[in-house]
Amino acid sequence: MNFDEFLAKSPTVTGKKGPHDQIVMSSRARLARNLVNSPFPGWAKKNERLKIFEKIRETIDKIPVMSNSFSESMDAITAVDKQVLVERHLISREHAANGIGSGLVVSPDALVSIMINEEDHMRMQALRPGLQVQEAFNEINNIDDLLEEHIEYAFNDTLGYLTACPTNIGSAIRVSAMLHLPGLVLAEQINQIIQAINKLGLAVRGLYGEGTEALGNIFQVSNQMTLGENELEIVERLNKVAAQLIEQEENARAIVLEKSPKLVYNNIGRAYGILANAHIISSKEALNLLSLVRLGIDIGLFPGIGRELVDDLFIRTQPAHLQKNHAGKLSAEQRDTLRADMIRERLLKVNRPLPEISGNKK
Amino acid sequence: MNFDEFLAKSPTVTGKKGPHDQIVMSSRARLARNLVNSPFPGWAKKNERLKIFEKIRETIDKIPVMSNSFSESMDAITAVDKQVLVERHLISREHAANGIGSGLVVSPDALVSIMINEEDHMRMQALRPGLQVQEAFNEINNIDDLLEEHIEYAFNDTLGYLTACPTNIGSAIRVSAMLHLPGLVLAEQINQIIQAINKLGLAVRGLYGEGTEALGNIFQVSNQMTLGENELEIVERLNKVAAQLIEQEENARAIVLEKSPKLVYNNIGRAYGILANAHIISSKEALNLLSLVRLGIDIGLFPGIGRELVDDLFIRTQPAHLQKNHAGKLSAEQRDTLRADMIRERLLKVNRPLPEISGNKK
Numbered sequence: 001m002n003f004d005e006f007l008a009k010s011p012t013v014t015g016k017k018g019p020h021d022q023i024v025m026s027s028r029a030r031l032a033r034n035l036v037n038s039p040f041p042g043w044a045k046k047n048e049r050l051k052i053f054e055k056i057r058e059t060i061d062k063i064p065v066m067s068n069s070f071s072e073s074m075d076a077i078t079a080v081d082k083q084v085l086v087e088r089h090l091i092s093r094e095h096a097a098n099g100i101g102s103g104l105v106v107s108p109d110a111l112v113s114i115m116i117n118e119e120d121h122m123r124m125q126a127l128r129p130g131l132q133v134q135e136a137f138n139e140i141n142n143i144d145d146l147l148e149e150h151i152e153y154a155f156n157d158t159l160g161y162l163t164a165c166p167t168n169i170g171s172a173i174r175v176s177a178m179l180h181l182p183g184l185v186l187a188e189q190i191n192q193i194i195q196a197i198n199k200l201g202l203a204v205r206g207l208y209g210e211g212t213e214a215l216g217n218i219f220q221v222s223n224q225m226t227l228g229e230n231e232l233e234i235v236e237r238l239n240k241v242a243a244q245l246i247e248q249e250e251n252a253r254a255i256v257l258e259k260s261p262k263l264v265y266n267n268i269g270r271a272y273g274i275l276a277n278a279h280i281i282s283s284k285e286a287l288n289l290l291s292l293v294r295l296g297i298d299i300g301l302f303p304g305i306g307r308e309l310v311d312d313l314f315i316r317t318q319p320a321h322l323q324k325n326h327a328g329k330l331s332a333e334q335r336d337t338l339r340a341d342m343i344r345e346r347l348l349k350v351n352r353p354l355p356e357i358s359g360n361k362k
Numbered sequence: 363m364n365f366d367e368f369l370a371k372s373p374t375v376t377g378k379k380g381p382h383d384q385i386v387m388s389s390r391a392r393l394a395r396n397l398v399n400s401p402f403p404g405w406a407k408k409n410e411r412l413k414i415f416e417k418i419r420e421t422i423d424k425i426p427v428m429s430n431s432f433s434e435s436m437d438a439i440t441a442v443d444k445q446v447l448v449e450r451h452l453i454s455r456e457h458a459a460n461g462i463g464s465g466l467v468v469s470p471d472a473l474v475s476i477m478i479n480e481e482d483h484m485r486m487q488a489l490r491p492g493l494q495v496q497e498a499f500n501e502i503n504n505i506d507d508l509l510e511e512h513i514e515y516a517f518n519d520t521l522g523y524l525t526a527c528p529t530n531i532g533s534a535i536r537v538s539a540m541l542h543l544p545g546l547v548l549a550e551q552i553n554q555i556i557q558a559i560n561k562l563g564l565a566v567r568g569l570y571g572e573g574t575e576a577l578g579n580i581f582q583v584s585n586q587m588t589l590g591e592n593e594l595e596i597v598e599r600l601n602k603v604a605a606q607l608i609e610q611e612e613n614a615r616a617i618v619l620e621k622s623p624k625l626v627y628n629n630i631g632r633a634y635g636i637l638a639n640a641h642i643i644s645s646k647e648a649l650n651l652l653s654l655v656r657l658g659i660d661i662g663l664f665p666g667i668g669r670e671l672v673d674d675l676f677i678r679t680q681p682a683h684l685q686k687n688h689a690g691k692l693s694a695e696q697r698d699t700l701r702a703d704m705i706r707e708r709l710l711k712v713n714r715p716l717p718e719i720s721g722n723k724k
Binding site: 076262263264265269270272273275276277278279280337340341344345348352353356357 | 536624625627628631632634635636638639640641642643699702706707710714715718719
C-alpha cells in the first residue's frame with residue numbers, strides 16, 4: 001500500500017465516536033522499546049540502523065493485526081507526506097526529520113503506528129477516539145507482547161525497559177488524552193488547573209506535544225513518570241485526571257453560560273462569522289475559531305450540526321493536508337486562501353448560531 | 363418644540379441623497395460671528411452672556427427659514443441629549459459642556475444649526491448631504507445676511523470678521539466635507555494623500571473634528587485659512603480637493619480590487635461576519651466594520667442592500683443614541699450589548715457577501 005492509498009482509506013481518529021468524545025478528542029498509549037545489544041538510534045551507524053530497521057519491520061510483518069499495514073522507510077516518504085503524518089499524530093515532528101535507516105509502519109485503520117529508529121528503536125502507539133486510555137494501552141500492550149515473541153528487548157531487572165532518554169526508562173510507557181477545554185479557557189480557570197495537574201506528576205502540552213501551543217483550546221495530558229510505577233497505575237491516574245477534567249470542563253461551561261451568556265454567544269458568534277466569511281485565514285486562527293464553533297455545537301447553538309464538521313476541518317485545514325490536495329507547491333498565502341475557501345464552503349450549510357435575537361434586554 | 367419631538371422629526375444628514383454620496387457623506391459650511399461691542403463668550407460675565415444669548419435668539423426668531431426651530435438654553439438640555447447633538451454633528455463637543463448663558467437653535471430639518479455663546483457669540487452651520495459645499499455655503503450665507511439686517515457684527519475693515527480665536531478671523535468661514543475613504547485606507551495611500559492635502563492649506567480630521575480618530579474610514583476635510591482669501595476661493599478649493607479625493611478613492615477601490623481581490627473580500631467578509639454574529643461590540647469597532655460593509659455595498663458584494671442601512675447604523679449605534687432609546691442609565695457594557703443586538707437584528711435580512719465560493723483557485 002502506498003501513502004496515497006493509505007491516506008485515502010484511513011480515517012482520522014478524531015472523526016470517530018468514542019466515550020466522552022464531546023471533550024476527549026482521542027486517547028493514546030505509547031511504548032518505547034529497544035533491541036537488546038544494539039546501539040540506540042542516536043549512536044548507531046547508518047548500516048546498523050538499516051539492519052535494525054529491517055529486523056523490526058520483518059518482525060512486525062509477522063503479527064496478524066499489523067497485516068496490510070502502510071510500511072515505509074522515512075527517506076521514501078515525501079516532506080509533505082511526513083507533515084501529513086505529523087498532523088494526524090502518527091509520527092513525531094522529530095521523526096519527520098529522519099531519513100534512511102528510519103521507518104514507519106501504520107495499521108490500515110491508522111490507529112496503530114510504529115516509528116522505527118526515532119529516538120528509540122521502536123516507538124509504538126495505539127490511538128483511540130474519546131476517553132479509552134485503558135483500551136489503547138491494552139491494544140499496544142498486546143502488540144508489544146506479540147513482538148516480544150520474536151525479538152529480545154533491552155531490559156534490566158532493576159530499571160525495567162532501557163530507553164535512549166532516561167525520562168522514559170522503566171515502564172517506557174506514555175499514555176495521553178487530547179482534551180478540548182474551551183470552557184475552562186473562557187472561564188479563565190485553565191492555568192490554575194494545569195498547575196494542579198502538574199503537581200500530580202502529569203504533563204499538559206499543546207496540540208502537537210512538547211513545547212507546542214494549546215491551539216484550538218486543545219490540551220494533551222500525559223504521564224511524566226515512567227519509573228517506579230506500573231502501567232496500570234499510570235493508566236489509572238490518567239483516567240482519573242481525565243474524568244476530573246471532563247467534569248471541570250462541563251462545570252466551567254455551565255457556569256460561564258449562566259454567568260456570562262453574552263460573552264459565550266459573542267465569542268462563538270464572532271468565530272462562526274469570521275470562519276463563514278473570511279477569504280484569508282491562518283492555520284492558527286482557524287483552529288482557535290473552529291474550537292469555539294465546536295463549543296457552540298456542544299451547547300446547542302447550531303441545531304442539526306454535528307461535531308464531525310469541525311473535527312474534520314481541524315485536520316483538513318492543516319498546512320500539509322491542504323498542500324496534499326494541490327499539485328503545485330503552495331505558498332503560505334495560497335494556503336491561507338485555500339483554507340478560507342474550504343471552511344467557507346463547508347459552513348455554507350450552517351446557519352448563524354443561536355440566539356439570533358437576544359430576548360434578554362437587560 | 364421640545365428635544366424629543368425635534369429628534370423624532372429630524373432626519374440625519376447622512377440618510378439623505380446627495381451628489382457623490384457614495385463617497386461624500388455630507389458637506390458643511392460654518393460661519394463664526396460676534397456682536398459688536400460685546401465681550402466674547404470666554405470673557406463675558408454670566409449676565410452679559412445671558413443678555414447676548416437672548417438678543418441672538420430673538421433675532422433668529424425673526425428669520426422665516428428658522429421658524430419652528432428647536433431652540434433651547436444649554437442648561438435645559440440633558441447630558442444625553444447634548445451627546446446626541448454631538449453625534450449628529452449639530453453641536454461641537456465643546457458646546458456640549460456649556461450651560462446657562464449658552465444656547466442652540468436648530469432648524470426643523472436639522473440642516474441648519476446655530477450655537478450661541480460657544481467660542482464665539484454665534485457659530486452657525488448648514489449641513490447638506492453629499493458634495494454640496496457651495497449650496498451649504500449659500501444657505502448659511504443667506505441666513506447670515508438676514509441676521510445682519512437686525513444686529514451689528516464685530517467687523518474690522520482690515521481684518522474682516524473678528525473672532526475669539528485668531529485662526530477664524532477674516533472670513534470666519536469653515537467649510538468641510540465628510541468623506542468615506544476605505545479604498546485609500548486599504549490601498550495604504552491615505553497618509554500620503556493627507557500630507558498632500560495639508561500642503562494645500564486644508565486640514566484632514568477624524569469623524570468628530572479636531573483631534574479625533576478617523577473611525578469608520580471617515581475623514582473630514584476643511585479649510586484652515588480664513589484670512590486673505592474670500593469665501594468663494596475657499597469653497598472652490600475644497601470642492602476641487604473633494605473632487606480629486608472622490609477620483610482617488612474610486613481609483614484606489616478599482617486597483618485594490620484588481621490587484622488584491624481576496625484582501626478586499628476578506629476584510630469585507632470578516633466585517634460582515636462579526637457584525638452579523640457579535641453579541642458584544644464597541645462603538646469604535648462597529649464604526650470600523652460598518653465602514654467595510656458600506657464599501658461592500660458600493661462594490662456590489664451585497665446585492666439588493668442599500669447604503670442607508672449602514673448610514674443609519676453609523677448614527678444609531680453611537681453611545682448617546684443608544685442611551686436615548688433606553689429608560690435607565692446604561693453602562694458601557696450594556697451599550698456594547700444593545701449595539702450588537704441592534705446590528706445583528708438589522709443584518710438578519712442581509713445575506714453573506716459575494717463571492718460565497720471563490721471560483722479563482724490561483
